[in-house]
Amino acid sequence: MARLRPEQLAPALSKGLAPIYLVSGDEPLLVQEACDAIRQAVRQAGFKDRELYHADAGFDWTQVLSAANSLSLFAEQKLLEVRLPTGKPGDKGSKVLQEYAKAPSPDNILLLVAGKLDRSALNTKWAKALEQVGTHIQVWPLPPAQLPRWIGQRLQAAGLKAESSAIDLLASRVEGNLLAASQEIEKLKLLAPDQSVSAELMASVVADSARYNVFALTDKALRGDARGAVKTLQGLRGEGTEPLALLWALTREIRLLVQIGQSVSQGVSFERAAQQARVREQQKPLLQSALRRLKPAQAQQLLRKANGIDKAIKGMRNASPWDELLDLTLNVAGVRSLHPSNDRLSLKLDH
Structure with a gap:
């Protein structure tokens, strides 16, 4: 499979169509534009029909083969588009894709749209099978x-x-x-x-279109991006997000750090510990980054601090929840507290 950057796609399409296209990445606009370019080139080449499939957990992959093999006197050439957001087709999907790649029909173009594919995904049998006959457009986030x-x-x-x-x-x-x-x-x-x-x-x-969401806050804090995490926290506050929702999200990640950190300190591999904690694949690098900064005892202390913030939110402590959420966010990102005295007080009242 020829691996192309998005800006290399147009020249490649002008030279002719590949029987299979795989577009992967987690930047929605660039993925969308790459798919649009492929769809337009396919239409211009005479493929008038388009069938769209969403490969969720219960998807019947035999539909793709049936559509590819269906013949009719009046059948038009068609684009078979399969959305694969997880990047994991499963055993059945893998077999179907391998079978399809063995003999792609000249009357069909297969467009597979996936989320970000890591190195292990690219080394799977289905990816290697597609690699022999298709084109892979890899979309990376813009630095x-x-x-x-x-x-x-x-x-x-x-x-x-x-x-x-x-x-x-x-x-x-x-x-x-x-x-x-x-x-x-x-x-x-x-x-x-x-x-x-x-x-x-x-x-x-120009409106302020920054993506202020709870998951962006936790991801930036885990990554160690203190400035970005604080900006997102401030944006969420300005949008009227409840502090309890933010505390819940941060506490969830801190609990994972405690659980995985303790397992790793006992000799368990990070991969095994993350699997036991049911960590999503895309979350693993973020947790690894945080664990390089925070020892299990420090993560445990942050968990106690989160409990103190919960009491402040519920009116059981005389403290500013937003100030303490700011401190907690910075702590997760690897920055020392702005108000150590408040830390001692919250931890003391936690007991």
Whole structure:
């Protein structure tokens, strides 16, 4: 399978179609655009029909083979699109994909859309079978340092000229959300006089599209991104999120750190400990990162601190839940408490 970056797809499609396409990654806009480009090329090549399948836990993979093998006097060439969000087709799906790859029908194009595929997934039998005959478009998240350049290119493609300060402002507002950035650029196409975008115009028309959600908070804290975690915490507070919901999310991750950290300290491998704790694959690197900063005793102390915050939220302690949530978030990210005296008090009242 030829492995392409998203920007390499258009030239490849202009040279002809592959029988199988695999698009994988966790950046929604780039995945969507890659799929759109494939669909358009397939339509232009005469494949008029499209059948869409969602491969969830109960999916019957034989439907794909049946659709591929169905023949009719009036049948048109078709695109078979299978959504595989987990990136794991299971045993049945793996067998079907391997069988399909042995002899792809010239009357069909298979488009498999998956989430992020790690190295182990790429080494599976089904992935290797597809590798022999298809094309894999790997979509990676855009590094923060490259976001302004990406925005600048998008603005230029939209026929807009923007000041560098305006580009930096948009990059800071969308906080890595490429879909939000694309939507704001579409808005600017309608609002920018003479296709010129100043910093003042950008500030007045661009909404704050940062993805402030609870899971972003915990992920950034576990990764050690203290600044990003604090910004997300502040955004969640501004959106009216209840502190108890944030405490629940942080406490859940801290409990995992305690459980896995204790197992690892007793000689159990991280992979085994994570499996016993039923940790999702994409969560493992984040927990590993946190465990490199926090010893089991420190994680246990954070758990006691979380209990103290719970009492503050419920009015059983005279303390600011938001101040203490800020401290807890920083602690998980590897930063010492801003108010150690409050730590001692909360831990004391926890007993």
